[in-house]
Amino acid sequence: LTTLLSWGTPLLAAEAKVNLTTRSRIIAAVAAIFFFVLVLDLIRRRKLQERYTVVWFILAVGLLAGGVFPQLLETLANILGVRDTNAALFALLLLLLLALAFESTITASRQGEQITRLAQENALLKLREADRKTGAAAEDDES
Amino acid sequence: MLASSRDQQSQTLIFLPAWNEGESITTVIADVQAELPEATILVVDDGSHDDTVDAARQAGAEVAVLPFHIGLGAALQTGYRYAQENGFKYFAHLDSDGQHPPNQLMRILEPTWTNSADLVLGSRFTQEGDTPGSEFRSSPLRRVWIHILARLVTGIHGQRFTDITSGFRAGNHRAIDLFTQIYQPDFGEIEAVQTALARRLRVKEVPVVMLRRELGESYLTALPSIRFMFKAFLNLMVGRFRGTAH
Numbered sequence: 001l002t003t004l005l006s007w008g009t010p011l012l013a014a015e016a017k018v019n020l021t022t023r024s025r026i027i028a029a030v031a032a033i034f035f036f037v038l039v040l041d042l043i044r045r046r047k048l049q050e051r052y053t054v055v056w057f058i059l060a061v062g063l064l065a066g067g068v069f070p071q072l073l074e075t076l077a078n079i080l081g082v083r084d085t086n087a088a089l090f091a092l093l094l095l096l097l098l099a100l101a102f103e104s105t106i107t108a109s110r111q112g113e114q115i116t117r118l119a120q121e122n123a124l125l126k127l128r129e130a131d132r133k134t135g136a137a138a139e140d141d142e143s
Numbered sequence: 144m145l146a147s148s149r150d151q152q153s154q155t156l157i158f159l160p161a162w163n164e165g166e167s168i169t170t171v172i173a174d175v176q177a178e179l180p181e182a183t184i185l186v187v188d189d190g191s192h193d194d195t196v197d198a199a200r201q202a203g204a205e206v207a208v209l210p211f212h213i214g215l216g217a218a219l220q221t222g223y224r225y226a227q228e229n230g231f232k233y234f235a236h237l238d239s240d241g242q243h244p245p246n247q248l249m250r251i252l253e254p255t256w257t258n259s260a261d262l263v264l265g266s267r268f269t270q271e272g273d274t275p276g277s278e279f280r281s282s283p284l285r286r287v288w289i290h291i292l293a294r295l296v297t298g299i300h301g302q303r304f305t306d307i308t309s310g311f312r313a314g315n316h317r318a319i320d321l322f323t324q325i326y327q328p329d330f331g332e333i334e335a336v337q338t339a340l341a342r343r344l345r346v347k348e349v350p351v352v353m354l355r356r357e358l359g360e361s362y363l364t365a366l367p368s369i370r371f372m373f374k375a376f377l378n379l380m381v382g383r384f385r386g387t388a389h
Contacts, residue, residue, distance in 0.1 A: 112328070113328075116213055116217045116220075116328050119209050119210050119211065119213060119217070120209065120217065120220060120221045120224055121224075122209075122210055123187070123207040123208050123209050123210070123221055124207055124221065124224060124225055124228065126207075126208065127205060127206065127207045127208075127225075131205070
């Protein structure tokens, strides 16, 4: 019960904690900046639609923030009850990727429906066009 | 034939979803023409890579060609759309592999023409057992499966069904309007019935004689049946509560 009541405070405070090393922080920050530039460049070259970029910007900003302010990740690790900040980072990334994959499936479903609709309308249009042509040809024959 | 029946025939669209049925479709179309000379026949080709399209045109049917293979539901919905766009009041659809004999069409069309049902399902079973004269014998596993599904739908909706996955169906403009809006691109048969019931359409099951599949592959065996079962169960669970707005 006491452990439940102390929710929010580190559960394993007594144990030694593993924090991010300076090197991993620098790598994260550099990767974030690189990624940021990449996304901007893809938008500039019209290879990526703006509406799909929000989440990627959030990812880049999050990565940068994690590198610059390691306390953020440490707080997160505490909330999750993880001793190793790196593990917290991985957990966060995994969740984010899961969310992204899920979002893609939703998009794919919507687009599948749209494609079906297009295919059906295409089939009916072509049929109507063919019937119109044969109808016109029949009239020509009569006259 | 009664005069009124002739009028209704000319307001009826018979459509056949087809996927690589070039060998059987000619006969089926000819049989439908003999049975219902006034009706319009539409073949919806679901991305066949054999001569289905040419064979159907030769036989004198209208042919709508989907640009690639999508699924039975998408092909059926194309038929419903055609019916709606061209103002047909009644429809019937049957498989193009010869499994649904055209001489049974009158049996399923009759309740819609006499306005005693909005959607009619041709069933290979009666309430007691197989429809007399039916040659159709599916594998024991599949029979069990069909019965389980029928029982479930019966339990959920409080109306007795024996052959809920039957692709031999007829109906009127109410069903056409509904299915034009909502139809699952694959394995949509059960949900279609559920949607119809939810919209208070009068759904009726009529015993018909079905034949053994002559040629071609069944949509059901061609796709992993595990997926089908999963989807059927999911639809049964969700179908009732699903929003009808689309």
